[in-house]
Amino acid sequence: MTRERLINTALLLGLLAVPLWAWVADEPFTITLATRVAILALAGVGLNIALGLGGLVSLGHAAFFGIGGYAMGILASHAQSFSPLMDSPVLIEGTKSMPVIWLVAIITSALAALVIGTLSLRTSGVYFIMITLAFGQMFYFFAISWPAYGGEDGLSIYVRNDFPGLNTLDPIQFFGICFAALALALWFNARLARSPFGLALNAARQNPTRVETIGLSPFRLRLTAFVISGAITGLAGALFADLNRFVSPTMFSWQMSGEIMVFIILGGVARLYGPVAGAALFITLEHMLGGLSEFWMIWLGLLLLLVVLFARGGVIGLLAGRQVAHD
């Protein structure tokens, strides 16, 4: 494990060093790219709890990403137009405060994950992949056809939301917020994987029958993992919306779900830092290949294909060797 830990430390320091260098060299665009990496890695860390630890291949995590995004969009748009969200029976006003928005994003996406998980976990295997995909599409089409919050055009927020004591419009400070959220999620994920819950969840992935015979319910373990996973991805969605100051139904699209999953596979499934490596590689490639050719997606596709066919442990697996059992 030491070698993997070394790589993890290098990754995290690298993600911190690049924007700091860009800040000194006055290149705000690079800081924005690093912020994107941090946020998308956070979404990946969320999915990795369901996918890596729990073995739940969810192709519908864009639902939570989008819910987080719209939580931010709806609250901030009401605050920006000074119209209350609801005036009876209780007055609910919009807000521009990030902590409040995050709390709302986490709670709503956790609730959505609870409902989607309860229904979807009745199935398994391919059916689970498909039913999560269907729930994701439900949100996507709902967001497109519901005109109250922009419908197909999405919602623009003119000024980034506030965080007490920080100037969020300064790219490096906003990056700091996102990086802190990512580090916190990684720490939480590491603790979770070693906790009794994490061990039981891991066991339920490898052999549900045995877990059941020792008196634990695989369904409840998986549902808990799915809810935690959805909540973290929801938080990432709120941050992503704040980064772009824009939300649209594309946050709900199934390509988004696919992309979050690509980060994990590129980095290495069930590796703690897999999503960080994957997101960093993806964004870097997108930026570099995008400069070389208009059709960079072909090369991205080829690379992805090669990783799936020949480098099954992803980037971290390639560098650190295969110590994690993939059952």
Added chain:
Amino acid sequence: MTVLLFIEQVLNGLQFGVMLFLMAAGLTLVFGVMGLINLAHGSLYMIGAFAAAAVAGATGSFLLALAAALTAAAAAGALVEMLVMRRLYDRDHLDQVLATFALILIFSETTRWIFGSFPLFLDIPDWLSGPVSLPGGIEYSLYRLAIIGTGLAVAAALFWLISRTRLGIRIRAGESDREMIAALGIDISRLYTIVFALGAALAGLAGAMVGAIQSVQVGMGEPVLILAFVVIVIGGIGSIRGALVGALLVGLTDTLGGLLLPELFKLFMETSSASTTGSALASMLIYILMACVLIWRPRGLFGGSA
């Protein structure tokens, strides 16, 4: 709303359903026989449509265009099977999802590279254009009627192929026990290539026929692909009969939901909010249908053990 409009919408739903069946049949065969999730099936649909549009543009013949669509899609399918899919059969579904996701990127961008970002158009041939009078005074598009007819004929031929021919016996045997039929001396990799190419050809046919109603463009495959997945999950993965029932159910639900739900909501809401609520709900309706079916029967309507 009149009865005529209703019947016309039922026919539209049938046409949509039949087209979905052509897509879903290939997917469900590939999944049933090889245990493979193929997200790139939508790309084969797109390839069929582009091949048809290119050949129709060059020769002006619709039948040649259809033939080109079938050949191009089948060839692409066989190639993909031999180069990529073959390595994925004993992998888990996650790897298959990712590899075929990568294939979508490759196919879509290559098509954009060759044909550009602007949509192509495929014209309905003269001998199939115009309306036709049905009994009861209904005027309906001859071309859409031809799609329904073709789709049902393909469905019948597929049932015959699976249940009556030697190839069909092998396919069914491959579904239940691949080691055993390999041990009986059947070239299993060739069988897999044939099944994959067959599924691809059906997707290409669907793409070419729909290409004449809608525009032919990059990314046209993915929405249909997702619907085809909904179809095979509702019908039960691996079952052709399930695919047919599921396809018609999804086609009719989608078309009639868009028509009836706003009317339904008008009974107890004011007109404008009824139509927005109704159409918002209608766009989610098939996914709600799928979720309900899976909650009721987790393996689909006709699903055995997957």
